[in-house]
Amino acid sequence: MNGYDTHSHPEPFETKAGLPEADIRRAVEDLQRTFEVYCETNDDRLSEIETRSASDTVTRDKLERIDAALDKQMRRLDEISLKGSRPQREAGGERMSSTAQIEHKSAFETYVRSGREENLRPLEEKALSVGSDPDGGYLVPEETESEILRRLASVSPIRAIAGTRQVSASVFKKPFSIAGPQTGWVGETAARPQTTGPTLAELAFPTMELYAMPAATATLLEDAAVDVDAWIAEEVETAFAEQEGAAFVNGDGANKPRGFLDYPQVDESAWTWGNLGTVSTGVSGAFPASDPADVLIDLIYALKSGYRQNARFVMNRRTQGAVRKLKDGDGNYIWQPPAAVGQPATLMTFPVSEAEDMPDIAADAPAIAFGDFRRGYLIVDRTGVRILRDPFSAKPYVLFYTTKRVGGGVQDFDAIKLLSFAL
Structure with missing residues (x-):
């Protein structure tokens, strides 16, 4: 990829209620592609640091733009998930359990x-x-x-x-309980001393x-x-x-x-x-x-x-942005974007709450x-x-x-x- 312009990049999806499933799927795919570009750009930044002891300003600016785009796309996924999780009114009004x-x-x-x-x-x-x-x-x-x-x-x-x-x-x-009952091992015919109770x-x-x-x-x-x-x-x-x-x-x-x-x-x-x-x-x-x-x-x-x-x-959000740049010992990024609407981002396979x-x-x-x-x-x-x-x-x-x-x-x-x- 030669560049990533967050201004000309098309909006990935709309946050309207009842969004078609195809549009939701496309939104998730757009997020995954954006993260791929993010990884490539960050790899370029790390390579520049290794070879020249500093990263290029253009690369850093590009990474910041992609980082902002990732945040924006994740917020929109959260909005879609939020609208879908809100309770729907039943036709004819809510059910009542009593007069x-x-x-x-x-x-x-x-x-x-x-x-x-x-x-x-x-x-x-x-x-x-x-x-x-x-x-x-x-x-x-x-x-x-x-x-x-x-x-x-x-x-x-x-x-x-x-x-x-x-x-x-x-x-x-x-x-x-801050201290459980006292226990101990005893022989078959040994005396059983009284134990203390739990605290x-x-x-x-x-x-x-x-x-x-x-x-x-x-x-x-x-x-x-x-x-x-x-x-x-x-x-x-x-x-x-x-x-x-x-x-x-x-x-x-x-x-x-x-x-x-x-x-x-x-x-x-x-x-x-x-x-x-x-x-x-x-x-x-x-x-x-x-x-x-x-x-x-x-x-x-x-x-x-x-x-x-x-x-x-x-x-x-700012700490999560710093964590996105980290890799494990095998060179894999430890932060991964949501795989679907309603699912959180993960860090080392554990979900992340913002x-x-x-x-x-x-x-x-x-x-x-x-x-x-x-x-x-x-x-x-x-x-x-x-x-x-x-x-x-x-x-x-x-x-x-x-x-x-x-x-x-x-x-x-x-x-x-x-x-x-x-x-």
Whole structure:
């Protein structure tokens, strides 16, 4: 290939719902071809470094353009996958499991559209729920809550891979054993001394309030063709996902979930429960110049075999761009693009989750995480999403103060390891 112009290169596909299968297949093929060009260009860059101790500016610029094109194509594949994973409405409306749910949905829609709450308040009181909390508001129907959680699972990177639990209390407590019962070998007729019992401790996951405040015009609310449930779920989806994504990675636990990077980090050789083990690259703020992929192998095998079966890498887009350039000892690129829509990119055959809240590669930064996040990190959702209608604060718009309570934290400190770019 003589060149690669990202401006003249045709757009590989459109991100419209219902995209034909042939177009989706062509999109994946375009991504694979772009990665082939990327590999050829990076090989040229490495060859120039070997022969002249520096790469040509033209080659570096070309590689950056292709890298940007790869990111763009992968984002579009993600958009197609996201649209395909969102729940579809059934013809004739959603299924209801009971008359009470139908009544609640109808009364809730009346409240959202017109502000009339006389039908909604008795239903919530009858269900033994609080009709109005200190800030006011009402619980959304179960179907709306479920759709919000499904949408969040599709767009929130850590929620998509972590363990989740719904609770009705404000704090979820999980006991765990820090020392098992004492055991020993004995002869057939030897005495059996009394053994000590297991030592238990407890992890607590408090739920914190997360809010969004979508706005609607009176015209939108008066339009009977507008699906109120879907509109609310779509409006809060991005706001909730962005806040959750940041908290699940870096949250300090103060009025928000505690992110996995907020826990103490120690070298893997000195790992103990309550800390996350780290593997160092040996170079401050960079991969080693010689055999850089070896530190990723060390990271993989720092994790016990029982966790590696469902393990994955977590990093941000810029770190993933640096990893794309790495090769194994046989000269093969260790990063591979998705093989199909809905599938992740892979690194050394393990899937890669892109979380923009992960730190960039820098001195002492734990820029890459690896582990079984479903066992390692727990997200706790308190049952119930609440909405307060406010037609006064931003006239002529109607605001919908939407809140949910969510918590999170590490539940298994042996299931997640970090690659630290440190000496």
